[in-house]
Amino acid sequence: MDRYYKKRFVPLALPALILFVMVIVIPFIMGVIYSFTAWRGTYFAGGDHFWEAFVGFDNYVKAFKTKKFLDAFVYTIKVTLVAVVAINVVSLAMALLATSLNKGAAAYRTIYFLPNLLGGLALGYIWQFIFEIVFSKILFGEDGIISIPALCNMTQDNTKALFALVMLITWQMAGYMMIIYTTGLNNIPKDLSEAAAIDGAGTWQRFKSITVPMLMPSFTIVFFLTLSKCFMLLDQNVALTDGNFSTRMLAMQILYTTRDGSPPDYGLAQAQAVIFFVLIAAVTLVQVSITSKKEVEL
Structure with missing residues (x-):
């Protein structure tokens, strides 16, 4: 059975890997990119493409000032x-x-x-x-x-x-x-x-x-x-x-950020989402590191 799974690991795991990349990885990368732009949901303020609406860290600064x-x-x-x-x-x-x-x-x-x-x-x-x-x-x-x-x-x-x-x-x-x-x-x-x-x-x-x-x-x-x-x-x-x-x-704040202004500022909401992700990742990694060091082997 182990030889079967080792031999067919790639074809068995490939569909799940493709789905993960398409549903999680690509949207996440796009979200990070859009957090540096003046994205309004259906268009970019300042141009037709995201690189023309680049605002740098303005959305992140604005988030911490909100x-x-x-x-x-x-x-x-x-x-x-x-x-x-x-x-x-x-x-x-x-x-x-x-x-x-x-x-x-x-x-x-x-x-x-x-x-x-x-x-x-x-x-x-x-x-x-x-x-x-x-x-x-x-x-x-x-x-x-x-x-x-x-x-x-x-x-x-x-x-x-x-x-x-x-x-x-x-x-x-x-x-x-x-x-x-x-x-x-x-x-x-x-x-x-x-x-x-x-x-x-x-x-x-x-x-x-x-x-x-x-x-x-x-x-x-x-x-x-x-x-x-x-x-x-x-x-x-x-x-x-x-x-x-x-x-x-x-x-909820990230969800409602697009409703708090007109036109909706999706770039700001996306910047808040990135901050949110970094916060959760940092807290959970620190917690796992601390508690795992105190584990006792049976």
Whole structure:
């Protein structure tokens, strides 16, 4: 079988490679080139070709001088930091519970994985209904079961919307990350924990000294996925707040940049997209480098 795949690797991989180049590589290169031009979507300002509309780094300078872009940049970092912590804590707790169950573990994992199958827009509208109707009018409003003003109108305030978005993201992603952590926990030899328990190590000591170091490969994967996905959030942000109350994240800011001016400045939007790509690449590479160095071989 190995000889079969080695012999036919090129013809088998060629269609996927061609598709990747046409759909990903070529548009990416074109996008980088257009970020240095006065591109208006259907035409180039200043000429018929992109080299005649070349503006250098003006779009990048303009991006960092645009208040909406800077606000979206800061808001994205805030959401990502809170969400990454929340997702990892919740998913790890769920994984520890799943591995401790003797019966019904499969059903438990399936139920908590289901939210990950829903689309971002659907989730956004579902949680918008929960925050605006269930929370604000039924449970925590003035006429609700218990009055908690902090949990009312959560999509209509910059700070509240941050935590509302984190709750949505955690509910969606935690089940998927739980599966990764569960796999890592199942790969940890049980005799290590049993030997530590015999030596008098408590539950917290075994978790800190055995489980966490042995689980570092799973931490690397989960942190990478959560960081990248949180930075790239779009559908959930659109459905939950539509960027109102200064709640735009970077992906939405790039999308709406073409709507903020007339004629639409696609060159500026493309420059923001390139900055966005560099930011995600840098953050994820640094994170993977740091966490991978702490991995322990089984």
